[in-house]
Structure formats: structure tokens, C-alpha cells
Amino acid sequence: MLQSKANWKYTSLHEAAVNWEDDSIELSPIVKQLLQQRGITNIEEARQFLSPDIKNLHSPVKIDSIERAAARVHKAIDDDEKILIYGDYDADGVSSTTVLMKALEELGADCDFYIPNRFTEGYGPNEAAFRAAAKNGFALIITVDTGIASVHEAQVASELGIDLIITDHHEPQEELPECFAIIHPKCSEAYPFQELAGVGVAFKFAQSLLGYFPKHLLEFAAIGTIADLVPLVDENRVLAFYGLHALTISQNPGIKALKRVCKIEGNVTEEDVGFMIGPRINAVGRLENADLAVQLLLTDDDEVAQEMAEEIDVINNQRKKIVNDIFQEAQQIVESSATHDVIIVAKEGWNEGVLGIVASKLVRKYDRPAIVLTVKHESNTVKGSARSIPAFDFFQNGMRIRELFTHFGGHSQAAGMTFPLENLQLVQEKLDTFIREELTEADFKQEIEISAKLTVETINEELVQEIARLAPFGMKNPKPIFELNEIPADARKIGSAKNHLKLLFKQDSQTLDSIGFGMGELYEHISPNTALSLAGELGINEWNGNRKAQFLIQDMKIDEWQLFDFRGKKNRNVHIDTSDALVVATSNQSVHPDVEQITYDTDVQTLDNKQTLYIYELPTNLNQLKAIINQTKPVNIYACYHIEDSAYLSAFPSREEFIWFYALVRKRRVLDLKTELQTIMNHKGWSKDRIIFISSVFFELGFVKIEDGVIEVETNPMKKDLTDSKLYQERLNKADIEKQLYYSNYEELKTWFEGCMDYLDTPEEEVVNGL
Structure with missing residues (x-):
């Protein structure tokens, strides 16, 4: 499961009745929907919009x-x-x-x-x-x-x-x-x-x-x-x-x-x-x-x-450098200061002509409203610009403390201001209070407005060209953002720095490339056979004279739980998400210093819910792992364990083999393994461990005595079944655990984990107006 970086809002349709029966203009269903979202409700309005006329x-x-x-x-x-x-x-x-x-x-x-x-x-x-x-x-x-x-x-x-x-x-x-x-x-x-x-x-x-x-x-x-x-x-x-x-x-x-x-x-x-x-x-x-x-x-x-x-x-290049330098300094101030819900940074010497640009960059990075100010010590004032997030009206909240500003003006998402330096702390406190009163944590995320959901087979060059007829795009006529929900046939990181994400989707004979520039880190969050929900624009990729539609990713989310399979990989390059994660490993393993780590002996009742569970060691009992999963309720599970000595791959002695060996001991009355072990191994083709395991099971059941490698039959043993042996059961159990969790294929393993996750809700189909 992966959360989107932005809140996805779905554009509703205009409520007026729409008549698209005029054949003089051909429109695809998608473009008709986009026009209707823009309040265009008849063919004449559509014609004027698609073919603007100076008249x-x-x-x-x-x-x-x-x-x-x-x-x-x-x-x-x-x-x-x-x-x-x-x-x-x-x-x-x-x-x-x-x-x-x-x-x-x-x-x-x-x-x-x-x-x-x-x-x-x-x-x-x-x-x-x-x-x-x-x-x-x-x-x-x-x-x-x-x-x-x-x-x-x-x-x-x-x-x-x-x-x-x-x-x-x-x-x-x-x-x-x-x-x-x-x-x-x-x-x-x-x-x-x-x-x-x-x-x-x-x-x-x-x-x-x-x-x-x-x-x-x-x-x-x-x-x-x-x-x-x-x-x-x-x-x-x-x-x-x-x-x-x-x-x-x-x-x-x-x-x-x-x-x-x-x-x-x-x-x-x-x-x-x-x-x-x-x-x-x-x-x-x-x-x-x-x-x-x-x-x-x-x-x-x-x-x-x-x-x-x-x-x-x-x-302009100087402007870019000045913006970048101020932005770097502003980041250092933000990250070295106490956390606030409204970011306010101020420093003497910052160029006031670019502070609005810097504020916008801070908003995009931290998902918080930001005020960037230059300090003027000669007048003991600060002057600068503010940019906000969609859920917080900066102008209205600024007007609530208008008396603190010498000059203040703007609109909901941007403002300019001048005020005495001594008021800086009070402005910070007031705005922090206002935003905490108004917003929930979800409100701080940026917004993406999605116009429609598309499928791979509906996306082609003709659709991209038809949507381009809505251009020029801008305020009140935004470039359409679409949602694509598909399982990628291939995913990879591309670019010299491997910082871009490329996905390939296939539907019957049709393919679609999707690219997320600067989104290479999302590759680590994609597990096999998992449907991804992408928000993005449509575009045309032209290469060597060939033109093809492509999907340009702006955001991504994954709504289902995920299994990441790193079983048996000794040099496992596992991406460790240190936020809200838990590691299960042996006491002598140290996986990551910033992640909580437990063993199977840990009291599960002391554990909190966790987003991600990393498993570096197999349990000795499947119920141990089930208990941890049920207590922590992860939605991402990483299987990272490796087996050196496999019980499952070592053939388990059959009942007939146990009978043969016991018959040999009863016949001999005394069997010295120090002298006869190799003879038995050669005769039966058994390993040394196999013979020792069989002997140990009989010893545990009280059928034989063993001292210094010499096996002696008990004269009147109690009648017991092989399954009464704890050693026998542990060997069976270990083999079964390995079969379930290690030697199963990906789908089998995912099914087993899913059976432990009763806390997962069955997703209901999303109902979206007009989509």
C-alpha cells in the first residue's frame, strides 16, 4: 500500500442537461465529458470553445x-x-x-x-x-x-x-x-x-x-x-x-x-x-x-x-541562482528550527523580488503554507511574500490579524506583507493557531483534480490530439489530469542517476508507456502483480520519427496491501522505510538502527500498529508470525529470510525406515554407532544426520537407551507413536513452515499472508460523480 502525495479530487459534471446530437462536430466521450466539466452544455458552446473566433x-x-x-x-x-x-x-x-x-x-x-x-x-x-x-x-x-x-x-x-x-x-x-x-x-x-x-x-x-x-x-x-x-x-x-x-x-x-x-x-x-x-x-x-x-x-x-x-x-539565470540559494538557506532554517504548521523564515539580505518563488518551493516541499521574509534592520521591519495550500485561505486568515501588519494584501493562495520585526513571533503563533483550528492532517496535502478515469485501450494518439483542442490551458481551463488503474507489465528506473520511473502497461495487443520524471524512488514501492493508481497527463512521445501516446505521471498510490519477496537473497538490497516499520529478526541480527526490531519471543501485546513489517527470520511456529501480523496490522510485508540448513529439502525418514532401524536395534540388542555407522550408511544410502535423527526420536520415545554412541534397546518400552516425539513434530513443523513460507511461489505466499490479515477491509467500488 502506498499513500499518494496529494489529495485526489474528482471533477464533477455540470448539472445542466447536455445535447450532443449535432453531427456537425465529432467528439469522443472523454472530450464531451471535459467540455461538460467546463460548463459547456450544448454543441454551439462546444464549437465556440474548440474553435475560438475573434468575432x-x-x-x-x-x-x-x-x-x-x-x-x-x-x-x-x-x-x-x-x-x-x-x-x-x-x-x-x-x-x-x-x-x-x-x-x-x-x-x-x-x-x-x-x-x-x-x-x-x-x-x-x-x-x-x-x-x-x-x-x-x-x-x-x-x-x-x-x-x-x-x-x-x-x-x-x-x-x-x-x-x-x-x-x-x-x-x-x-x-x-x-x-x-x-x-x-x-x-x-x-x-x-x-x-x-x-x-x-x-x-x-x-x-x-x-x-x-x-x-x-x-x-x-x-x-x-x-x-x-x-x-x-x-x-x-x-x-x-x-x-x-x-x-x-x-x-x-x-x-x-x-x-x-x-x-x-x-x-x-x-x-x-x-x-x-x-x-x-x-x-x-x-x-x-x-x-x-x-x-x-x-x-x-x-x-x-x-x-x-x-x-x-x-x-534570468541569476534569478534562478538567487532563488536556489535562498531556498537552500530557507530549508536549513526550517529543518533546524521547531516544527510549525505555517512555515515562516526570515533573513537579512534576501532579495525581496524572488521571495514568492521561494515560498512556492517551500510549500511544494513541506506541504505547509510558507512566508518568506527579508529582514530590514535599518527600519526594524520584515517584508516578503506568502504562498498557501488549497485548504488554507491565507488572505482571510491574514486579515484576522491585520493589525499586526504594516501592509498586507493578496488572495487566498498568495499574499504580500510588511510588518515590524518584533511582531514576527506573534504572527507565527497566531497563524499556527488558526491553521490547527481549521485543518486536519489530510488537509495539508496538495490537491490534484482528476477529470476522468482511463484504461490502456482508450489512450492513443488520436485522443491526445483531440484533448489538445481544449488548449490553451490555464486558470479555469486546466490541462486535464486522468487516473489510470492498471497492473504494469514492467517497471524500471531510468536516467543516468536512475531518478526517473518508467512503467509499461499492456492490454491485449496495445501497449502504453508511462513516465514519472524525478519519481524513481517510487520503484521501491512497486510489488509484483499489483495494480497501481496513477494520476497524470496524456502526452506524445516522439522518438526517431515515431509518435506514440504516453502517460506522464504526477502522483501514484497503491490501494491494496503488498508483499515484497526477497526470500533466499543473501545480498538482499532491501529498501528500508524507517517510518512506521517493524523488523522481526534474531537477537544477534541488527537490520537498521532507526527501525524497531523484535524477536519471536517478544510479547506481541506490547506492539503497536505498523505500516510495514520486515521478516528476516522464519518462526518456529506459524502462529508466532500470525500473532505478530494480527497485532501490528501491516499493509506492506517484506519477506527477507534465508535458510542455510533446510529441513524441507532434507528427505524426511519414512515410517518404514524407522521400522527397519528399530528392528535392527532389537535384533542386535546393542548397536555401537562408532563402529557400525558407516556400514549402515553404505547399506541404506542414508546420511549420518538421518541415522542420528532416527536414533534420537527412539531415545525420546523411550524405545532405546543411548550412551557414548552405543544404542541399547529398552526391554519393556511403553507403546507410543512416532508423532508423540517432540523432535519428530518439530522436524515436521519446520519442514511445513519452510514449505509454506520459503519454498512456495509468490502467489501462494501472498495467499498465506492474506489469510492472516483479517483486519483488511474489502474495498468497495468508488462511486465518482460522472466518472
């Missing part, structure tokens, strides 16, 4: 104030007023700035951009920057991906005589800034979709300014939309779908240079943006000023673009 984008005029803002921009252009675009330092902010800069430059505007420094200015508009803009002659400021909470800065702009247009997508606060115009879907009741990224809002404004649909800006819209993790549905799906195609065929020097340093060839996917392009753009703002990233996307010079892209790649 389904909403008109920008439905956004409040957008026409008023566009008129103001055109007036500024006509009057030669200077326009400043004020952006943010992440990938959404950089792409938003690029979109609006390109639109304004196309219109002939006198424009420039400004992105604040994360370390010296912090997030969002600030008074100093606005005053500098006024001094430099800017009459109009347009924010992108920021500004909706900048009440004070809006007042400053007004005092300076600057018109301020705010374009943003973040949550509006109770008080909105007073400015010339706010372009924000969530501030526009008439606008049908409220989940645009900052770049989506900027794209809408650019469309309004240009008076036509700016297809040439779609590639930048895709970067911010995907990198900012907004829901990839409705308009975001359309922008990402066409934007990825635009990135694939892009002639923009900056995009082409970025693709080269990322080694992206062929069709650009959402994973390319999310894991390669986006992180590189983000890295600039995390470590330096994000201006370089905007300049990369704006330049028309291929050579300059290549130099910038390579510089950004270097910065």
Missing part, C-alpha cells in the same frame, strides 16, 4: 469611459502634448506598456513609458514619479496594469494639472481614484467579461484608439494574459489562442530573439510562455529595472534585440 470578442465601447479616454488621447496627439505610459514591472505590465506604446507611436504621439523600480519605489504609481513627469512636461499619464488603488496619486496628478487615465484589472477598492477616466472591466456593468489581464484592457484601449482590431498586437496580449494567470476562458481564451499563433509567426525582433534564447521552435504553446518567455520578462523586474524588457519588445533592430535578449537570459 466573439466584445466591443471596447462597452467599457465605461473608454471613448472619453480615447478622445482625450487624440486631443493630446493633435495638440502635441507629451503622453506618459505608467506600467508595472511584471510580464503583464511590460506587455501592457508595449501594447499602448506601439498604438500611440502608430498614431504619431509624443510618448514615453515609465516603470517603477520594485526596490526603491515599490508597486504602483507614486507621487515622486508623477512630480517628475510634470517637471518633464507630460500633460497626460495613462497607467497600464496598475492604478486602481492610487487615490492619493490621482489627487497629486490633479494638483499638477496632469490628466490621469487609469487602465487596470486588479480588484477595485471601496474608494476609486478621482481622475479623467478609469478603464476597468469590473467598473463597467455593461461589459460582459470582467477577467481580462492588464494587457487585455490595454489591448481594448489600443483598439479603441486605433479604430480597428490590432492583430499585430496580439502576440503581446498573449504574453501578459498567460503569464498573469488570469482565467483562460471567454475573451482571454480568444486572445491567448490567436496570440500564440502570432507569437509563432512573429517578425518582432524582440520576440524572435526571446524565442532563440528560450530555444523555442515550431508552434509556441502556453507552456512556452508560462515557463520560458514570461519568467525571463519577470526576472528583469525582480532583479533590476523592467525598462530593459519593454525596450526589447519595442526595438526594431534585430542585433540590438539579440543583445537585449541575451542580457535578459543572463538576468
Whole structure:
């Protein structure tokens, strides 16, 4: 039995009735189910989802104030007023700035951009920057991906005589800034979709300014939309779908240079943006000023673009190293400190631009919410980021102690904060208390949402390609995770470090490869003929021109008890799981210093339940082993015993042989084995041990006397059967034990152990809604 690392949740189906009777679109049952889970309940919705159409984008005029803002921009252009675009330092902010800069430059505007420094200015508009803009002659400021909470800065702009247009997508606060115009879907009741990224809002404004649909800006819209993790549905799906195609065929020097340093060839996917392009753009703002990233996307010079892209790649590698160094230091702090249910680590000098990434890595490693803070002794404060587990709402619990924070904001799974260093211990105590009140131990595990159960015969290249029609995947349209429950035909560790797990499944004539990267340690937990439950994605493995569907493992569990057979292997390389285990061995054996060890003489009533039982010695009585199993209730048993002198393989003397030998002794009256042993051995073909064993049984039964190797018959022995001899019974019993536990085949041995395990529940078939 093996526990999964994550909690597996099963996606329920949408409750609305579904009509898939239209033959104009062919869908497999699996894809129909996936669409229904996404709330798609008729064929027309399915068609729009599978084939996104630009025509389904909403008109920008439905956004409040957008026409008023566009008129103001055109007036500024006509009057030669200077326009400043004020952006943010992440990938959404950089792409938003690029979109609006390109639109304004196309219109002939006198424009420039400004992105604040994360370390010296912090997030969002600030008074100093606005005053500098006024001094430099800017009459109009347009924010992108920021500004909706900048009440004070809006007042400053007004005092300076600057018109301020705010374009943003973040949550509006109770008080909105007073400015010339706010372009924000969530501030526009008439606008049908409220989940645009900052770049989506900027794209809408650019469309309004240009008076036509700016297809040439779609590639930048895709970067911010995907990198900012907004829901990839409705308009975001359309922008990402066409934007990825635009990135694939892009002639923009900056995009082409970025693709080269990322080694992206062929069709650009959402994973390319999310894991390669986006992180590189983000890295600039995390470590330096994000201006370089905007300049990369704006330049028309291929050579300059290549130099910038390579510089950004270097910065991203520096970011990776900084993250890894901080993560290693954070691990040392965690593992050398008292255990807490919420991890909080703090150290002076940690780069605040990467602390959220470090917190995410700590959450994945320890399955605990994590706060990573940099200590600022000059102000006696700490500043950093938090990441949480699904079951713990960090924002709501943080708000319960809002008075302890100087600054605090975020959402359920992520937050940012600043607070006095002296409050650190109290924050730790409060959050530990909250999480213990709310959660059970099972709640700390990460979650995997499973869309459906598949079998080997249903998985093929055609199904993988059909599921790919649901892409681009992202928030509210996750890449489907499936469950596979099968017995592998082969399992092995692969890779130069043997750290990957490869499984082969066979069903009739069909085979399926399954790979678990970095999961090589699970090989030790797989026993023969055992069904594995795997959670993972479907993919295509292409090798030497051959394409084949494969299953990419994310998690694994085994629901049945397991037997691991290491019998007779002297150099047994047994994987010892030191947690919740028990070893049965002789008193002179020492199997593992960190595992409880007993002998068959141990009082079983003193033993607790154990997950795993390692057996290094055969019992002298089967009931001894049965008692240990019933008391400790293991679900994994390792048979590790070896026999040097086998009773079972040594032929047991027959009753006729006993009769012959006794007749010889009675005839001779006295038999001296010192002189006649070899004669008997030669005559009967018996071993010395055989003769001694027969003699000893007769001696125990009182049929003979033995002294110094001389056997003398008793004159009036009591009538007894051979089975009355304890020695005879022990020999029979030992042979039977060896037959049952040592010389049986794997299935026979497993059946014997199963007969000792009355505590095992008969598994009921899992009922899963819609699966």
C-alpha cells in the first residue's frame, strides 16, 4: 500500500442537461465529458470553445469611459502634448506598456513609458514619479496594469494639472481614484467579461484608439494574459489562442530573439510562455529595472534585440541562482528550527523580488503554507511574500490579524506583507493557531483534480490530439489530469542517476508507456502483480520519427496491501522505510538502527500498529508470525529470510525406515554407532544426520537407551507413536513452515499472508460523480 502525495479530487459534471446530437462536430466521450466539466452544455458552446473566433470578442465601447479616454488621447496627439505610459514591472505590465506604446507611436504621439523600480519605489504609481513627469512636461499619464488603488496619486496628478487615465484589472477598492477616466472591466456593468489581464484592457484601449482590431498586437496580449494567470476562458481564451499563433509567426525582433534564447521552435504553446518567455520578462523586474524588457519588445533592430535578449537570459539565470540559494538557506532554517504548521523564515539580505518563488518551493516541499521574509534592520521591519495550500485561505486568515501588519494584501493562495520585526513571533503563533483550528492532517496535502478515469485501450494518439483542442490551458481551463488503474507489465528506473520511473502497461495487443520524471524512488514501492493508481497527463512521445501516446505521471498510490519477496537473497538490497516499520529478526541480527526490531519471543501485546513489517527470520511456529501480523496490522510485508540448513529439502525418514532401524536395534540388542555407522550408511544410502535423527526420536520415545554412541534397546518400552516425539513434530513443523513460507511461489505466499490479515477491509467500488 502506498499513500499518494496529494489529495485526489474528482471533477464533477455540470448539472445542466447536455445535447450532443449535432453531427456537425465529432467528439469522443472523454472530450464531451471535459467540455461538460467546463460548463459547456450544448454543441454551439462546444464549437465556440474548440474553435475560438475573434468575432466573439466584445466591443471596447462597452467599457465605461473608454471613448472619453480615447478622445482625450487624440486631443493630446493633435495638440502635441507629451503622453506618459505608467506600467508595472511584471510580464503583464511590460506587455501592457508595449501594447499602448506601439498604438500611440502608430498614431504619431509624443510618448514615453515609465516603470517603477520594485526596490526603491515599490508597486504602483507614486507621487515622486508623477512630480517628475510634470517637471518633464507630460500633460497626460495613462497607467497600464496598475492604478486602481492610487487615490492619493490621482489627487497629486490633479494638483499638477496632469490628466490621469487609469487602465487596470486588479480588484477595485471601496474608494476609486478621482481622475479623467478609469478603464476597468469590473467598473463597467455593461461589459460582459470582467477577467481580462492588464494587457487585455490595454489591448481594448489600443483598439479603441486605433479604430480597428490590432492583430499585430496580439502576440503581446498573449504574453501578459498567460503569464498573469488570469482565467483562460471567454475573451482571454480568444486572445491567448490567436496570440500564440502570432507569437509563432512573429517578425518582432524582440520576440524572435526571446524565442532563440528560450530555444523555442515550431508552434509556441502556453507552456512556452508560462515557463520560458514570461519568467525571463519577470526576472528583469525582480532583479533590476523592467525598462530593459519593454525596450526589447519595442526595438526594431534585430542585433540590438539579440543583445537585449541575451542580457535578459543572463538576468534570468541569476534569478534562478538567487532563488536556489535562498531556498537552500530557507530549508536549513526550517529543518533546524521547531516544527510549525505555517512555515515562516526570515533573513537579512534576501532579495525581496524572488521571495514568492521561494515560498512556492517551500510549500511544494513541506506541504505547509510558507512566508518568506527579508529582514530590514535599518527600519526594524520584515517584508516578503506568502504562498498557501488549497485548504488554507491565507488572505482571510491574514486579515484576522491585520493589525499586526504594516501592509498586507493578496488572495487566498498568495499574499504580500510588511510588518515590524518584533511582531514576527506573534504572527507565527497566531497563524499556527488558526491553521490547527481549521485543518486536519489530510488537509495539508496538495490537491490534484482528476477529470476522468482511463484504461490502456482508450489512450492513443488520436485522443491526445483531440484533448489538445481544449488548449490553451490555464486558470479555469486546466490541462486535464486522468487516473489510470492498471497492473504494469514492467517497471524500471531510468536516467543516468536512475531518478526517473518508467512503467509499461499492456492490454491485449496495445501497449502504453508511462513516465514519472524525478519519481524513481517510487520503484521501491512497486510489488509484483499489483495494480497501481496513477494520476497524470496524456502526452506524445516522439522518438526517431515515431509518435506514440504516453502517460506522464504526477502522483501514484497503491490501494491494496503488498508483499515484497526477497526470500533466499543473501545480498538482499532491501529498501528500508524507517517510518512506521517493524523488523522481526534474531537477537544477534541488527537490520537498521532507526527501525524497531523484535524477536519471536517478544510479547506481541506490547506492539503497536505498523505500516510495514520486515521478516528476516522464519518462526518456529506459524502462529508466532500470525500473532505478530494480527497485532501490528501491516499493509506492506517484506519477506527477507534465508535458510542455510533446510529441513524441507532434507528427505524426511519414512515410517518404514524407522521400522527397519528399530528392528535392527532389537535384533542386535546393542548397536555401537562408532563402529557400525558407516556400514549402515553404505547399506541404506542414508546420511549420518538421518541415522542420528532416527536414533534420537527412539531415545525420546523411550524405545532405546543411548550412551557414548552405543544404542541399547529398552526391554519393556511403553507403546507410543512416532508423532508423540517432540523432535519428530518439530522436524515436521519446520519442514511445513519452510514449505509454506520459503519454498512456495509468490502467489501462494501472498495467499498465506492474506489469510492472516483479517483486519483488511474489502474495498468497495468508488462511486465518482460522472466518472
